[in-house]
Amino acid sequence: MNDILNINNLCKDYKDFKLDNVRFSIEPGTVMGLIGQNGAGKTTIIRLIMNMIDRTDGKITVCGFDNIADEIAVKNKIGYVSDECYLFYNSTLAKTAQACALAYENWDKEKFSKLIKMWDLPEKKKISAFSKGMQTKAMLAIALSHKPQLLILDEPTAGLDPVARIEILDILREFVADGERSVLFSTHITGDLDKIADVITLIIDGKIRESMSIDLIEDKYAVISGANDKLTRDNEKYTIGIRKTNAGFEALVLRENLGKFNGVSVRNPNVENLLTFSIWQNRKELAV
Amino acid sequence: MTKAEKNRLKLLEKVTKMQGVYGMSLISRILIPVTVLLIDIMLLFAAAEDDELYMILPFHIFFATIFIGTMSYIATSYISNIQTLTSNNTAAMGIGGSMNGSDFLSTLPFHAKDVIYMRVKNFQIQLFTAIGTTIIVQILCMLAGNKGYTMHCGFGGATVIVLVIYELIMMSTLYMKKPVPVMLTTAAAAAFPVVSIMGMASFADDHEKSAEFAAAVEFLEVFAEVPGMIFLAVCGVAIAFAAKKIADSKQNVSWNLR
Numbered sequence: 001m002n003d004i005l006n007i008n009n010l011c012k013d014y015k016d017f018k019l020d021n022v023r024f025s026i027e028p029g030t031v032m033g034l035i036g037q038n039g040a041g042k043t044t045i046i047r048l049i050m051n052m053i054d055r056t057d058g059k060i061t062v063c064g065f066d067n068i069a070d071e072i073a074v075k076n077k078i079g080y081v082s083d084e085c086y087l088f089y090n091s092t093l094a095k096t097a098q099a100c101a102l103a104y105e106n107w108d109k110e111k112f113s114k115l116i117k118m119w120d121l122p123e124k125k126k127i128s129a130f131s132k133g134m135q136t137k138a139m140l141a142i143a144l145s146h147k148p149q150l151l152i153l154d155e156p157t158a159g160l161d162p163v164a165r166i167e168i169l170d171i172l173r174e175f176v177a178d179g180e181r182s183v184l185f186s187t188h189i190t191g192d193l194d195k196i197a198d199v200i201t202l203i204i205d206g207k208i209r210e211s212m213s214i215d216l217i218e219d220k221y222a223v224i225s226g227a228n229d230k231l232t233r234d235n236e237k238y239t240i241g242i243r244k245t246n247a248g249f250e251a252l253v254l255r256e257n258l259g260k261f262n263g264v265s266v267r268n269p270n271v272e273n274l275l276t277f278s279i280w281q282n283r284k285e286l287a288v
Numbered sequence: 289m290t291k292a293e294k295n296r297l298k299l300l301e302k303v304t305k306m307q308g309v310y311g312m313s314l315i316s317r318i319l320i321p322v323t324v325l326l327i328d329i330m331l332l333f334a335a336a337e338d339d340e341l342y343m344i345l346p347f348h349i350f351f352a353t354i355f356i357g358t359m360s361y362i363a364t365s366y367i368s369n370i371q372t373l374t375s376n377n378t379a380a381m382g383i384g385g386s387m388n389g390s391d392f393l394s395t396l397p398f399h400a401k402d403v404i405y406m407r408v409k410n411f412q413i414q415l416f417t418a419i420g421t422t423i424i425v426q427i428l429c430m431l432a433g434n435k436g437y438t439m440h441c442g443f444g445g446a447t448v449i450v451l452v453i454y455e456l457i458m459m460s461t462l463y464m465k466k467p468v469p470v471m472l473t474t475a476a477a478a479a480f481p482v483v484s485i486m487g488m489a490s491f492a493d494d495h496e497k498s499a500e501f502a503a504a505v506e507f508l509e510v511f512a513e514v515p516g517m518i519f520l521a522v523c524g525v526a527i528a529f530a531a532k533k534i535a536d537s538k539q540n541v542s543w544n545l546r
């Protein structure tokens with residue numbers, strides 16, 4: 001089956017940052033969680049997919065279409081929600097919908113009306129007067145109403161109340177349920193990804209560290225914890241990120257290396273563990 | 289350009305207008321400098337009738353500074369947009385410095401180059417409106433017949449020259465796809481007060497002088513000398529840098545997001 005999104009050798013050079021040979025793909029019917037610390041390159045990847053910034057090198061295809069050569073076709077296939085509201089603040093939702101109806105090939109007016117009614121979004125009120133949650137819902141309503149194949153969400157649930165967050169996660173689940181559409185979901189709220197993501201892509205300092213099925217995280221990694229005397233110079237090098245306190249240590253390790261540690265507790269990692277320990281490991285490597 | 293491309297561009301223009309980009313830009317970017325300029329000129333009219341130009345000199349400098357600052361802000365934010373466009377980004381440049389909304393256009397199914405074209409066009413409309421207004425005001429000054437008003441030709445002439453220079457720099461940058469050297473912008477900004485005050489001083493020199501007026505002229509003439517001009521040039525550079533800093537601080541927030 002053809003990938004919904006395919007990114008190959010993607011590079012972007014800034015003065016103080018480099019996105020380095022990023023490659024990953026999203027299969028139909030999949031929710032991919034893009035995780036990484038602030039400034040790791042998540043939004044750069046998303047803006048490159050949207051052709052909002054120039055890439056230095058590489059190739060991006062959406063449903064087989066090149067995102068630059070076939071930009072119009074690609075943008076018709078993408079629904080985009082950003083962390084900051086990108087809609088015209090001085091405009092109203094009604095006017096924005098009119099503009100979208102003109103621009104998109106498959107604009108579904110009825111679906112848009114249904115969504116804004118469900119979320120109690122006022123059509124005639126200026127978008128600048130919307131709360132953060134309302135702005136996110138407005139962007140999502142627009143993103144869903146032109147029947148995209150790929151939904152790209154950049155930190156959509158940050159700043160939302162729990163009910164709105166759960167509602168949005170339900171919508172994403174529904175969106176991929178037919179197995180033909182996909183979601184790329186960048187977030188810091190890793191709990192959301194535990195709930196809905198099928199695949200996790202971890203990016204650190206512009207490089208992809210891991211891109212794998214969420215189910216395989218537990219097969220590949222483990223979190224160990226114990227007293228500090230259980231940690232030796234020999235076995236510490238097998239940790240992938242470690243957190244030490246006076247009370248003891250906690251570390252992420254490959255399951256295949258569990259035998260190097262004696263007398264420690266072992267538990268399954270979640271997405272947050274993968275993220276935080278990988279960041280600590282990266283800091284340690286940079287310090288060396 | 290094919291018919292389909294032309295239609296797409298028309299559609300983009302319609303979408304842009306529908307979103308109220310022109311209205312927002314006109315209010316924030318044109319009305320302020322034009323209003324300030326008009327207040328300044330009304331003051332000059334009133335003062336020149338009584339040969340008491342020196343009385344309003346501080347106000348004139350104040351208003352002229354706001355005018356120059358606003359125009360510099362417009363021009364530098366525009367240049368920043370194009371610099372970013374040419375060095376890093378394609379579509380991620382603001383309309384009138386506003387990132388809200390400019391990103392919206394980039395998400396819609398249009399070519400990035402067309403979105404850029406539309407944004408540049410929007411900015412050009414603002415700049416040319418400012419230039420046009422200035423020219424009209426200057427013609428009115430000259431038609432008024434009083435010798436006191438003609439000195440404002442220096443002021444208006446300088447405005448037009450500076451704006452045209454800005455425009456040329458921006459356009460050449462866009463087509464050459466190279467970032468604009470900041471010094472070119474600052475030099476253009478510096479030229480403005482120099483020419484303006486020189487024009488004022490040359491008028492004052494010909495005028496029948498009262499003692500106070502002569503003192504004002506003497507003061508003004510300092511700026512027509514080399515050290516005074518250097519001082520003004522430095523002030524112009526400072527204004528341009530400050531304007532660029534403001535423009536950058538507002539826009540880099542979005543541009544540098546990863």
